[in-house]
Amino acid sequence: MTTQLQVGLIGYGFAGRTFHAPVITSVPGMNLKTVVERRSEYSKERYPWVNVVKSVDELYADPDIDVVVVTTPSSDHVEFVRDALNAGKHVVVEKPFTATAAEADELIELAKEKNKVLSVFHNRRWDGDFLTIKEILQEGLLGNVMECEMHWDGFSPIVGDNWRDKAGPANGVFYDLGVHLMDQALSLFGTPKTILGDVQIQREGGQSHDYFDVTLGYESNLKVILKSSRFVKSHGPRYVIHGDKGSFIKYGIDPQEVALINGESPATTHHWGQEPQEMWGKLQTTIGKLNVDSVVETIPGAYQDYYQNIYDHIKGNAELEVKPEEARLNIRLIELALQSSKEGRILEVTP
Template sequence: MTFRAGLVGYGAGGRIFHAPLLRAAGIELAAIASSRTEEIARDFPDATAYPTAHALFEDRSLDLVIITTPSPTHGALAIEALQAGHNVVVDKPFAGSVEEANRVIDAGKHASKLVSCFQNRRWDSDFLTLKDLMARGVLGDVHHIHSSFSFFKPEPPTSWHNEPLNAVGIHFDLGTHLLDQLVQLFGMPDWVEGEVLTRRPNSGVPDRLHARLGYPSVRAIAEADMFSPEHAPRFVVQGTKAGWRKDFMDGQEAQLKGGMKAHDPGFGVEPPENYGTLTTYPDGAKTVERAPLLNGEHHTFYRLVREAIQNGTPPPVTGEEVRDVLKVIEAVVQSGETGRRVAL
C-alpha cells in the first residue's frame, strides 16, 4: 500500500532538503501546499497542489504531513496539523521555545499521532562515522569534542534584516544540529555556558553561537558562525586512545543543492579527500591515517518515520529529544545575557 506524504511549503527547505529524500524512503509525495504552483507542476506533476496549509490538512488520504514553512510558524502549524488528525514531521527548529515545544508534544499525545523533527544531521556521514568510532572503542574514552559549522556569508537573508523573530537565528538553525548531535552522544549536560552574537552589518539576528557543555568527564564545544572567512574544522575529537579530525562538512547538502536525489547512485558517498584523520601513538610514535567515512543517509530519517507510523513504534527523533535541545539553547542565551554558567 502506498505511503502518502503532504509537504507544507515549497521554498528552499521543502524543495531541496525534503522532497528529494522521500522516494528513497518509500514515500510518495502526494500533495504540496504552496503558492509556487508552476514549480510544483514541473517537479511533481502527479502531486496535488493546495493553496494553503489548512487546505492540505483537510486531505484525509495523507499518512504524513511535513512542515517546512518559515521557522516562526512551525509550532502553530504542527499543532493545527495534529489536531486535524495527521502524523507530523516538523523541520528544525521544532518550536520557538521549550514552552511551545511542550504544546506541540501535548497535541501529538492528545491526537494519538506521531510528531517528530527533521534532525537529518544525525545521518551525516561524519556523525555516523564518529558514533561508529566511539562504539568500537577506537578513540577510547572521549574527553573533549569541538564541533562546528562555519561559513562566510556577510549578507544575511533579507527577511532577517533588523527584525528579530521568534525561532530565527543561528542558534535555532545550525545550532539545533550541533547541540542535538552532542546530546545524542553524551546526553543532557550538567551545565552550559556560552552566548549568541550578532556581528554582520545590517542584521538584527544572531549569526554566531558559542556553547560549552559540561559533563562529568567530557567537555564539548559547539560553534556555529556565518561570518568566518576561514572555516573551522567540522570535528576535532580527543580520546584516551586516539584523536579524530574531520575538516569539511558532510556532502549531502551540496548534492541536494546540485539536484541529486537520495535514490541516485553515489548519494551520501564522500570522496577520499574528505575523509577524516585518525591520530594514534602506538609504541609512543605518532601515526596519522585517513579514516574512511560511512555513507551519509538523510533519507533514513524518513524511512524510520514511515516504519514508526506503520508499526506503531517510536519515531527516530522524538519531540522530547528536540525539546531538550531547546532547553540547552535557552540556557546558552541565558548564559550570554548573565555572563554565568547555567545548570541544567
Template sequence: MPTPSRWPLRVGIVGYGFAGRTFHAPLIDATPGLALVAISSGQRARVAQDWPQVQVVDTPDALFALPDLDMVVIASPNETHAPLARAALHAGLHVVVDKPFTLDLAQARALADEAQGCGRILSVFQNRRWDSDFLAIRNGLNAGMIGRVATFESRMDRFRPQVRDRWREADMPGSGLWFDLGPHLADQALQLFGLPDSIQATLACQRDDASIDDWAQVILLYGQMRVSLHCSMLAAWPGARFAVHGTGGTLLKRAADQQETQLRTGMVPGADGWGADPDDMLVFDGTDTPRAVPSPPGDQRIYYALLRDAVMGYRANPVPPIQAIAVMAVLETAARSARDGKRLSLPLKEEEKALWAQAWER
C-alpha cells in the same frame, strides 16, 4: 514486513522554501513506501515545474483537509511550527516538524502533549544524524579509538558576509544562526554524550547590518569533559567539521557531509555516489603520521524510512518529542546563558530526563 493497510503512505508538505524544496520533497520522493502527493505553497508555478504530479494547495488548512492524507511535514518559518503542527495533529495526521521544533521549551512541551492526546506520531527532522561526518566520528568513538573523550569540538561555519533579506536573518521570533544551526549541533552532541550538567554560551552579531545573532559559541559541560558547539557566518575557511581529543589521541573530520550540496545540484537521493564522502577521518595517536579511516556514506533518507516504519507500527519514532524537548532546552538555555553571562543547568523535569534516557537507550 507485513503488507500495510495503506501503501505507500501519502505525505504532504507545508511550505516550499529552502527546506521543503531542497530536503523534504526529494527525500520523501526517494523513500520507498512514501508518496509525496500535495504541497501547500504560494509558489504554484515552481512546485508544478519541479513536481508536476503533486497537487498544490494555497493554505495549510486546505492541505490538512485533503482526503486520504497520512502525514504532513511542517517546513514553514519557525514561528509557524507549533500552531501548524497542532492543527495537523487535530486533523488526524502524523506530523514531521522541521528544526527547530518550536520557539521555546513551553511550546515544545505543549505540542508533545497535543500529539499524545491525539494519538498521532510527532517527529522532528533531525536529518544530520545520518551525515557521513557524524557517522564517521560516532563510529570512531564507539570503537574506542581515542580512549576517554576530553574535548569534543563541532563546527558548522559559513561565509556569507552580506545579510540577506529573509526571515532567518531578520530580528523575529525563531530566527538567528543559533536557532538555525544549533538544533543540528545540539542534537548530535546529545546523541553522543547525553544530557549535559550545565551550559555556558556566547552569541554575537558580527556582520555589518546584522540584527540577530550570526555567531555562536556554546559549551556543554559533562564533568571534566567539554563539548564545544560553534557556528559562524564569517568563516571563509571553516576549519574542521569535528575535532575530538581524548586520552588515547585525536579524531579529526575535516570536510562536511556532501548530501546538502548534492541535493542543491539536483542529485536524486539514492543515485550513484549519493552520500559518498571522499574525506577520510584522521586518527592521531601522538606519532607523526595519522591513520586514515574511510568515512561511511551518509543517507538522510534513513530518517524517513524509519519514520515510515514507525507510522506503520513496526518500530519506534526515530526522533520522538522528548528528544526534541531536550534540544529545545539546550537552545533556550544557551540563549539565556549568553544574555545573562552565566553558566546554567537544563530546566528539564526529572520525569523528562527519565523519558529522554529511555529514548536514548533504544
C-alpha cells in the same frame, strides 16, 4: 506489497524543495501526494503527479493524507503542527522544533492526546561524518572522550534578506545551524550538567544572532564546544575530538546538501552520500601496543533513512529515531545558552 503513506508538504521554499521533497520521494513507502503552494505550482515541474493546493485547510481536509510535513519559517511551526495534529495527521516538522521549550511541551502533549507520531527533521544525524564519529566512539577508538569541538562556520559578512536573518522567534544562526550541532552533541554524549553561552550579533545591521560559542559541561569532565561564525573565510576542522587514547579530526561538510541543491536524489544518484577520499577524517590512536595514524573512510550519509524510519515507525516496525522529547531538549538548551550569554555566567542544566 508495500502500503504507501500519503504525504502532504506545507511549503515549497528552500527546505521543502531541497531537503524534503526529493528525500520523501526516494522512500518507496511514501508518496508525495499534495503540496501547499500559495502563489505558485513549482513542485509540479519536478513532481508532475502532485496535487497543488493553495490552502492548508484543503490539505487537512483530505482524508487520504497520513503525514503532514511542515517546512514553513520557524516562527510558524507551532501553528501548523498544532493544526495538523488536530486534523488527525502524523507530523514531521523542519528544525528548529519551536522557539521555546514550553511550545514544544504543548505540541508533544497534543500528539500523545491525538495518538499521532510527531518528529523533527534532524537530518544531520544521517550526515556521513556524524555516522563515522558515532562508530568511532562506539568502538572505543578514542578511549574516554575529554573534549569535542564542533564548528559550522561560513563567510557571509553582509546581512542577507533571508527570513532567518531577520528579527523574530527562532530566527538566527543559533536556532538554524546551532540546533543541528546541539542535537549531534546530545546524541553522542547525552544531557550535559552545565552550559556556558556566548551568543552575539556581530554583523553590521544584524537583527538576529549570527555567532555562537557554547560549551556543554559533563560530570566526566568532558567539554563539548559548539561554534559558528559568519566571518570564517578559511575553514578549519568541522570536528575535533580528543580522548585518552587518541584524537579524530575531520574537515569538510557532508556532500548530501550540495547534491540535493544540484537536483540530485538518493533514489537516482549512484553512491549517494559517499565522500571523496581526500575528505576522510584523520585518526590517531593506540590499539594495544600499536600506535595508529591513519585516515578513516567516511560512512556514506543517508538522509533518506530519516524518512524510512518515519515510515517504519508509523507501520509499527521500528522505534522512532528522532523523538520530539529529544528535539525539545535541544530547544531548552538553546534557551539556557541564550540566558547564560545574557547573564555572563555558567548555568546548571534544568529540564
